[in-house]
Amino acid sequence: MLANVYSAGLIGLNACLFSVQVDECNGLPRSIIVGNVSPSVREGLERAIIALKNNGFDLPPKKITINIQPADVRKNGTSFDFAILAGMFIATNVKENPYQNYAFLGELGLDGEIKHIPGVLPMTLAMEEAGIEGVFVGKEDEKEALHCKKLKIIALSCVREWIKILYPFLIKKPSLNSLEMKLKGSRKIEVKKSCISQNQTKKICMGFPLSAKDNKVQKEIADFSDIAGQEAGIRACVIAAAGMHAMLFSGPAGSGKSMLARRIPGILPKLSEEEKLEVSKIYSIAGDLSGEEGLLQERPFRAPHTAISQNTLLGGMVGGNLVPGELALATKGVLFLDELPLFRKETIEALRSPLEEKEVVLHRLQQVFSYKVDCILVAAMNPCPCGFFPDRNRCHCTPGQIRAYQRGISKPILERIDISLELPPVALENALGKEKKFSSEELSKQVIEARRRQNERFKAEEYIEWNSQMGPSELEKYCFLGKKEEDFMKKVFALKNLSMRTYHKVLKVARTIADVDGKEDITVEHLAEAVSYRIVEENLY
Template sequence: MFSTIISAAICGMNAMLVHVEVDMAKGLPGFLMVGYLSGEVKEAGERVRVALKNSGIMLSPMRTTVNLSPANIRKEGTAFDLPIAVGMLRSMDYIKEEAVSGIMIVGELSLNGKVNPIKGILPLVRRAKAEGIKRCLVPEENKAEGAVISGIEVIGAISLQDALSYLRGERREEKRTEKIVGSKIRKREKAPDFSEISGQAAAKRAAEIAAAGFHNLLLVGPPGSGKTMIANRLTGILPPLTKDECLEVSSLYSIAGRLSSGKTLIEKRPFLSPHHTATVSSLTGGGRIPRPGIISLAHLGVLFLDEMPEFGQHVLDMLRQPLEEKQINIDRIGGNCTYPADFMLVGALNPCPCGYYPDVNRCRCTSADIKKYQSRISGPILDRIDLCAEVSQIAMKELTNKSEGESSVSIRKRVIRARKRQEERYSARGYECNAGLTAKDIPRFCLLEDKEEKLMERAFTSLRLSARGYYRILRVARTIADLDESEQIKEIHLAEAISYRMEGNKYWER
């Protein structure tokens, strides 16, 4: 007897429906699986047969053929165990046709019949809803994650017998009375606050501008001056994620298997700080089965590279393309995937190996040492940095000052106001903040008057700017004007944007 069960598989950031076709007929006993399958999918045959036996279901000696359609796309993972088992039970008439109609089934089976959790439930359920499917049968441990998607019934199964009981109508799924996690933003957890940072007004101002326009930021200063403290507090002044952004980020974490059982939705902007020994593959993602890397997990959040020159130069140069295109394309034998990578890059570094240049009284590095150290960050990467801020050595009187600095809450209010101006301005342009402002739109939204134009001309010549550097200064100036609630970029806004470019040149163009 022939049966078809709807299942699904992950393809990059997206999911596709897979039809699990099962045919059981009289003949020489055997179990054959086809459909361009990976090794773990081929092993499903053994897991399913033993799981059925240990669940009290004895199989008659029959020839079983399983096809996963479409057959031209490679199938990976263990999510097909449960739909294969259900397909076999349907072919044996243990389950009626109407029970498996309009339902998507995914899950891994243990040999004892237990249904184990799988990765990527969130995008799988989103795909099912988009295809008009009304019900999803998933592992019990993945139920809360799938239930984040409204408008579709998500049923959890603890075991194969539990799934069979539901499909045969022997148990009814309880209606959930609690609100779906993520339908409202939870109370923000207490996070590190900018008020805890003593002094460093200039660096905090640069961080505010970076957050308001989602610009890349470089913090340069001696050891212990507060670079890491400032970076760790950036997510606290960024605007909250919208519901669509929460689902997008959560889908990435679901695919990567980074959603914990008690955390079904990412509601805070990501902050990732990899160690400087991180490899290219760990940052970009990939592997035999392509999975999102660190730069994709930092999507819509902050990627913080502490001690930036300690990273391998080839690792840093790998960031060039994602910083421009806001996505990463991964080509492997196992497939081609595109993951989003729209992150704010924040780097922190010492100006020299000992950390105290240009203080000649403390720095003991030779000119060659400093040049070699600074050359670890290539020109193309520096050209993609929007703001460079100096984090100076703090004085004792600032540490002993009992008055608190400005809190993250008040800074965040200004950032949100500036972002709202940008969202209204670019509502029909395909981007939402000044960092995404295209070269085509810059003449329209960053129009300079004569005085500002002359200042920009002098800066272009003296700083030997590239076209990219020129546009990045204008984007930063646009953000500063938005923070000042000014529709026109004024000379003071442009001068401040140029100063952040000059700060970087002070260290690298010696």
């Protein structure tokens, strides 16, 4: 008999629906799997056969062929295990499949336990988009799957529970009719847990409660009111957050560079439901999605160590699957690179294209993957290896050491950063002063209003949402300069020997400054402030 079931797999940071066909025929007793599959998928056939045996169902001595199509797409991962088992069971034990428009997701244990797999959220969303009616998933993946609005979700702990639901005549517990009624009336079926997962067993042995993973308390986002004496830095943070501009802070140790960067998520607008799904899909693929609601609720803040490799930053292959890098995990949030000159040279230079094109294109294992860069890059650096230059009372670095340290960041990278600012050390009287401080709530209102203006401006543009995404044609259209402003920029261009890339960066930042100030037109004051944000590049080169 020929059986056909559905499953899904990951291709880069996207999910794809696959059809799993199983055919039983006379011939030498063997089982083969075809369809351009990786070793991890091929091993799933053995797991499925043994899981069926350990649940009391031996395969007949016939030839069983399994085809996963489309065959021209490489299949990786363990998400196909449950579908392979279901197809073989239907083909060899029954004559029909009562749930033909249902899919199966899950890795199998040899005892038939359905285990967690990464990427359940994007996979179920792809199924919903393709018109699949429902999906069988493991109990641990239920929270992620339930975020699909139309898909019927059946969460199971082990294979035997699935056999009870679909084919109760094979296991003497008549419950098909009642379970069918529950399935038709609800998106979710509550199935009594009969198997304890490996993770739960480990928690019990270690003395942790079973819900420990879901009870993580999210750290409270720090407030800008904690910062004193860095008004220019706070202003730059608001501008970067409003226009999604890349930013670099330079200043002596203790000047507040990290404090400013870590408070930027607190002034960004709250994630919308669509943004929560978009970010959570990436974390689901990375296997790092947890929480009561199964979705990320706060904007991510990523701060990788200086020893990070290029693959870890942009994304790399593990077991044939693309693992999201830090740049992808920071989507809709902030990627903070502290002590930028200490990062590997090739890692920093790998940011050239993402900063310019707002997209990462990866060539891995004869495949091409791409994803949008949709985060705010914030970097920080000291003026010298010890961090105290130009205070010669504290800094003992030689001019050669200082030059070599600063030249760890190339001019092409500096040109691709929209805002670069030098932060002075904070005087004690400023830190202890009673002057009014800026709260994150107040600054957030400025960011939200500036973004509202951008949404109105770009509502006719299909691929542009923020000022930082504008190209030359959009700059000409939306960054009109009057005669006075044009004369000013001509003088600056000649005086500072700007490149056209830097000139465009100045216009983009000036447009955002005008939005933050609530102005429709770009003035000389806005342009002058934008030019002042090229100070680090000017000093280093």
